[in-house]
Amino acid sequence: MxxxxxxxxxxxxxxxxxxxxxxxxxxxxxxxxxxxxxxxxxxxxxxxxxxxxxxxxxxxxxxxxxxxxxxxxxxxxxxxxxxxxxxxxxxxxxxxxxxxxxxxxxxxxxxxxxSRFCPVCASSTEPMQGDWGRRCSTCGHTRYPQLSPAILALVHDGDRVLLTHKPGWSARYSIIAGFVEPGESLEACVQREVEEEVGVAVANISYVGSQPWPFPDQLMIGYMAEYAGGMLEIDTAELDDAAWFHVDALPELPPPMSLSRRIIDAWAASRRRELLDGQSSFRA
Ligand SMILES: [Zn+2]
Structure with missing residues (x-):
């Protein structure tokens, strides 16, 4: 429906x-x-x-x-x-x-x-008409609901996927995530976050999907990218592990509600289909 x-x-x-x-x-x-x-x-x-x-x-x-x-x-x-x-x-x-x-x-x-008070002069704000913006009653400064874009990036290399682990996460691994910086395109953010967090280069970045993530105000934008070289070098300020996992030996993954999980599932399903197709053509 x-x-x-x-x-x-x-x-x-x-x-x-x-x-x-x-x-x-x-x-x-x-x-x-x-x-x-x-x-x-x-x-x-x-x-x-x-x-x-x-x-x-x-x-x-x-x-x-x-x-x-x-x-x-x-x-x-x-x-x-x-x-x-x-x-x-x-x-x-x-x-x-x-x-x-x-x-x-x-x-x-x-x-x-x-948003009740102006961040410039601390006067009270008033609702605007036709959207959720608010305008300062004294200096006229306007603001709109904050939305923080963040990328998710699944890095793959043949049958392997690169997954990361943060301190405090149970046994769960996930794909790379990071906030978009001012002045940055989404694709540049994918390249930068992957490079910063795990030290590798990626190519052929492709959009997968997006998801509002109100915890508290993110918009998650998901990508897949091919591994294009470099040794794993973990940013220990953010991660305590990162590793390549074979499609048939994935660790504990994020909950199904998350876009990161949907991206991992989509990649794994497509890899497994390709592996099966490869086997059947081999037998033929
Ligand atoms: Zn003001």
Whole structure:
């Protein structure tokens, strides 16, 4: 089933009727939970009646149903059956489209909390019309929700993939990740991050996909790149290990919700297909 999310921007007002509610308690989204599955709260303003909350934010509508978020008071006592769940823990318990909207809500509420004052002159800011920007009431400085682009880069060499390990990660290995610097293209960022973290050169950088990552404000942009030379030399300020792994001997990998895992799975599936094709043509 395809779903369509249409965004709304200030000064859009809440229409009458029932909404998908995304109330947050601190950083956690409040849902109903039953047998390991979560469901968003659904209904009119009566859903949050009796609770203390900041003015609700209309995010948009999903297949025509308005989606509304609000920050509950940190001391709010949640009604029976409601649970405050971290976004990471919520993954897989909600429909994908609603999960993505929950991430959007978390990002926008963070923006609402952190943009009340001007970073230039410390006066209060006011919402702008038609987008989520805020303008300083004194000096006119404008700001928009911060989005931090970060690349993911899977480096491969035939049947081997280069995976890295950071201090504090269980046994899990992942691909290279890093924030895009000012004045840098995404492809240049891939080359720089790979070179800085593991000391090797890459070529034939190709785009795979992207993913909003509201922890708290990243946009992950995924690439694959071919190993093009150099010895592994680990940046020990960031990593405690990096190694080549054969496609049939991969270590513990990131959780399925992450784009890094999807990139690794896509590479491994394509390598295994090629290996099988190679074997069948050999037998033929
Ligand atoms: Zn100002």
């Amino acid at each position: 395809t779903t369509l999310f249409r965004r709304a921007y200030p000064p859009a007002e809440l229409p009458a009727g029932a909404y998908w509610w995304l109330p947050f308690c601190g950083p956690d989204v409040v849902v109903r939970e039953d047998d390991g599955q979560a469901a968003l709260l659904y209904g009119g303003m009566d859903v949050v009646a009796g609770l203390e909350f900041e003015p609700p934010v209309l995010l948009g509508s999903l297949d025509g149903v308005p989606c509304v978020s609000c920050q509950l008071s940190s001391t709010a006592e949640l009604p029976t059956g409601w649970h405050a769940i971290g976004l990471r823990e919520l993954y897989g318990k909600l429909d994908d489209a609603l999960y993505e909207i929950a991430g959007y809500a978390a990002h926008l509420l963070l923006w609402q909390r952190t």
